[in-house]
Every structure is written in C-alpha cells, then in structure tokens.
Amino acid sequence: MGRTAQVNIMCGRCSNKVCKDEHGCICRVSYDERMCRTVVELAIPCPKRGPRVFKGFTVGFHPRSSEVVYNGLTQLGFEQLHHGFSFPSEQIHVSLYLSAMSSLADLVGKPTIRVNPMKGLDVMLTGSGANGAVPTALSPTVLNVNWICEIIRSNPYVVNVSIPVVGYDPIEFTLTKECGYTQEKESDSMRGWATFGIISCIFIVFSSLLCCGGFIYKSHVEHQDGLHALPGMTTVSAFLDAVGRPRGYLRAGDPSGNHSSQASWENTSVTTPAAQRTNDGRYGRI
Template sequence: MLLGWSCSFAKLAFLIGVILVNVHLAASVVMPSSNCYALDNSSYLADYTDWIGHPFEYDGKDGDDLVIRFCKDVESRSQTGYVDFGRYATNHYFVPGPAPVNFVQGFYNGDLMSCEHSFDKMGRTAQVNILCGNCLSGACKGQLGCICSVVYDAIKCRVIIELAIPCVKRGPRVFEGFTVGFHPRSWEVVYNGMTQLGYEKPHHGFSFQTEQTYLSLYLTAMSSLSGLVGKPTLKINPDKGLKVELSGSAASGSAPTTLSPSILIVNWRCLSAHDIPYEIFISIPIDGYDPVEFTLTKLCDYKQGDENDSTRGWATFGVLSCIFIVLSMLFCCGGFIYKSRVERQRGLDALPGMSILSACLETVTGPRGYTLGDDIRRNFANQSSWDDQPASAPGTQGASERKYGSI
C-alpha cells in the first residue's frame, strides 16, 4: 500500500515537473523592469536589476577610495572631496565583453575639471570590466564580489576597473534585432527580441476597441537570421465569443527583414458582448531561441455582425437582378407577340428585316427615330416609274416652258 502511494506521488511530482518545464520553455522573453541588464555572447539574458546601487569599494594607494555603485555611478572619494567618473544611463552601456571578460559597463559625463578637452567632451569616464566569479588573482572568494584592479588613465581622463561578481541565473535566449510594431519602422510590442511592458500580460489600458475589426503588426529581423522565424500561433481566453484569424505574409511564414517587413494581420470580430476584455496570446517560434510571445486585449462591448453578411447581401442582390432581367425579357417577348397578332388582325405587314430583339426593344422603349409619311413612302415606291417614263416631246417641253416662263 505504501509502495503504491509512493509511486503515485512520484508520478505526480514528475508531471508537475514536466508542466513547470513546459511553462518555463513557453514563457515569453519580457523586457526587464530596469536598464541594468545585458545579453551575453550567446544572446542569453543576464538581468542585474536586483544589483542596482550595490556599492563596491577599493582602497587606493594614495589614500583615495574608488567606489562603484552598480548601474549608477563611479567616483573617487578622498578627504578633499570626490571626483565623479561618470554615470550609468542606458542599457547600451552594458554589453558583452571579450574573454575572459563577461560584460563591460560604461559610465560617462563625469567631472570636467582638467578634462575639458576629453574625448567627445564627455569629461571623466569609467570602464568596468565584469568577471563572473572570482578575480583572475583568486580574490573575492566567499564574498559578494569585489574590485580586482584599478588603472587610471590621466591623458584620456578615465579609469579602467576590473570587477568580479557572482554570475546571475542565465535567462532565456533572446532573438536579438527582432521587432514587432504597429508601423514598418516601430517596435511598440517587441523590441530587440523582448516583449515590451504593456504587452507581456493582459493590460486593460492597452485594450483595442470593439469597432476595430483588424490590427496590422509589422515584423522585422536581421536578414541573416530572418529564416529562423516561424509561423505565429494564437490562443484566446475565454475561447468563445471572439473570432480571431491571422493572415498576411507573416502568417504564411514569409521571412521578415528590416528592408522588407512581413505583415501579421489580426482579424477579430465580437460574436458576443463580454464584460472584461478578451486576451489573445500570440506566439512566434524562433528556431534555436526562446519564442517571442505577446498579449493583446480586445474589448467587446456589443455583438458585431458576421463578416459574411456583406457577401450574402451582394449575392441576394445578384439573384434579384437576374430575376428582374428574366422578367423583363419575358415581358418584352410577350409584348412583341401581342403586337404581331394585333398587326396581323389589322392586315398590316410586319416590317421586313426586323428581328425579335429589335421588336422587343421597340415594344419596351418605343420606336427609335422618326418614320416617313405615307405620301413620301409612296413617292419613293414610284421612283422607278419616274425613271421609266419617255422624255417629253420638244414641242410639249417648249409649251410647258412658255407656260411657266412667260409673264
């Protein structure tokens, strides 16, 4: 009995472990909450947000103490005051470094005293070379990091510092250079492979309105890596009440580039009203990297008509138009038959060479043009008899001329 319970517990623990692993693998790569992060040489995320402001001190030979406040600033302190060697301002100053250095941090815009002509007029600067673990000399063992060495460069008005700190847990692998935005050159949703705040989870303030029936997203990636981007998939919560379909070049697997972004069109329609926004989870698989995932929210204040209503309306219009044309032709032909019978009863001959279609048109629209009078038609009919009559005698012609030409 105890063995059976143990096996069941082991199976349950295994299933929970598998679920947790799958959840971890499916988790989206979210932009860290601070700018104190970096991507290593293998594009894995290293988030040092918890280290912001942590001080590291170094006793100088001349009685000056160098202090690093992690991801904040670097300064040299003494009894006469302190000298600022720059401040940390952006994640572009936290980059991977060449071996054996893991990362490099840059601090800029320090004091200008005696450094007014420094490089790019930035004043004093500091470069911190970060080693994950211990110093190359073996120092920092058992400590929460320490400064290994400090080198001052008076000519360039900078200081180069070697700092050893424990390695943080390796994060997800980021597909660098990948963006998703609402315009071809924007990245409101995903920037540099990481989902932006506001789209990493459902946010009511970022919801799209009911009347907006589609959304266009533009995907870009480095041309050399664009073939790694797969077809996006989606999941809706709740799964009923909102119809969502993906289309566009990105939905068909077209490779996005910076010069030719692929388009992902999200077609959505509210089939029923809902009190809370719908959540649409979109996942874009990247071969060899963690998937890029983001969340869109959609409001459904009222039910929208089916997208096929307009198509059905045009189809109905086409059927009614065909019926009207058929009825018009039947009326036309009926009028021609009736007219022919009336003319036959009155003893009138049908006009020669008139087709059924012409008669139908005449019946519906009336005769086109004008007709010659009976006298003129008889004159045209007797034209041949005028030509066959013999020429008048000279005498008669002279008498006639004298009759009409004399006074």
C-alpha cells in the same frame, strides 16, 4: 561604492565553484576605483544553453516602428493584460509588421495564437507573416489580426501571440480586445449583398423576357405597330390621356360666366337690321 554598476549574468554555476545554490547566487563583487564602477557577477540555473533573446527582432504597428517588441524584448503594455492598451470594439483589424536581421531571418517560424476565454472572440491571422514569410529589415512581413466579437463581455479578451524562433526563446506578446457589442463577419454581409444582386439580375432578365414576349405577341397576333405593341402601353396611354384631358366644365355656383359668354356669342353672331340695309344698298339686293 561607485557611481555606476555593471551586472554580469552567467548561465549555470559560478566559475570559482564557491556558490552551489540551485536558485542562483552572487559569484563575485568587485570595485574598479579607476572607473568608479562596481562589477557584480551572478549565476542562475539555465535548463537550456545558449542565447535566450532573439536580438534584432521587432514588432510594431508600422514598418519601421517597434511598439510591441523591440530588439527581441516585449515592451511594456503588451507583455500581459493592460486595460489601457486594449483595442476598442469597433476595430476589427490590427496590422503588425515583423522585421529581423537578414542573417537570422530564416529562424523565424509561423506565429500561433491562444485566446482567453476560448469562446466569444473569433480570431484569424492573415498576411505574409501568418504564412511564414521571412521578415527582414528591408522587407517586413505583415501579420493581420482579424477579430470579431461574438459574445459581449465586460472584461477584454486576451490574445496571446507566440512566434517561434529556432535556437531561441519564442517571441511572445499579448493583445487585448474589448467587446461591448456583437459583430457580424464581413462574409455574412457580403453574402447578403450577393443574394440581393442575384435576385435583382433574375428580376431584370425575367422582365426583359416578358416585355419581348409581349411585344412579339402584340405585333404578330394583334397586328399592332410601334409603341402600341409594347406591353402596358395601353394602360400608360389611358393614364396620360386622363391626366392631360382639358377640363371644360364650370364650377358650381358661377352662373355669370355662362350668361356673359352667351351674350357675347349672340352679339357677335346676330346682325342688326340697320347694318343689313346698309350692306344691301351698297352692294345691291337680289
């Protein structure tokens, strides 16, 4: 046999009507000696006529990549459940970029999803790809898959994505998500922060009104001016006065300090008789 082989698959029955098997058959086998190539023609039953693969369609994790779907064919790892291709629990967003040939981009419809099992994983599609925008090679559309784990499960959740194409078989691929712990929706956390912000604003406004009311009352009724008219300044002044008051008392068990200070005071205040006589003689005495 030749070093290369070419297999031609046709839809329906063999042209020479040799084979009439319902499951398909080999119509003809030929060998090209000049090209060292074997040519095999197969016929398989086709319920629908026309091309089945939507060529030129790609799905990837980047605008110019095709890890999920390449040239209309689902790639290995995304055609069914594979644990090695599962997304971890902490990854709650996955962005997919869809592109197609400009001449056939209008045939692409809105994607749909099917989750297995149905409960436990909340999945929502957003982005231009989810709204049915036309994907082209120059301007790919974005399909954002947002999923939140609601029920812990040992096996990954399976999300089957189907993108209909007019006149072709739908583009189908599988995404799997692990759920090792439960997660909260971002809307719930944002709602909590919003509640906290509203309560804080109400507290600030109420405190401001209370402060203004107290200032007006003290300035008009009690006739206080300046800082003393502010509510709470009496308490603050008393606290500052208690903290800044000098401590003039002596510690217990230290009597020497009292005697020494008393002696120095007496020495400086009492004048000796000799000094008094000297002063009297110098200035005279009345």
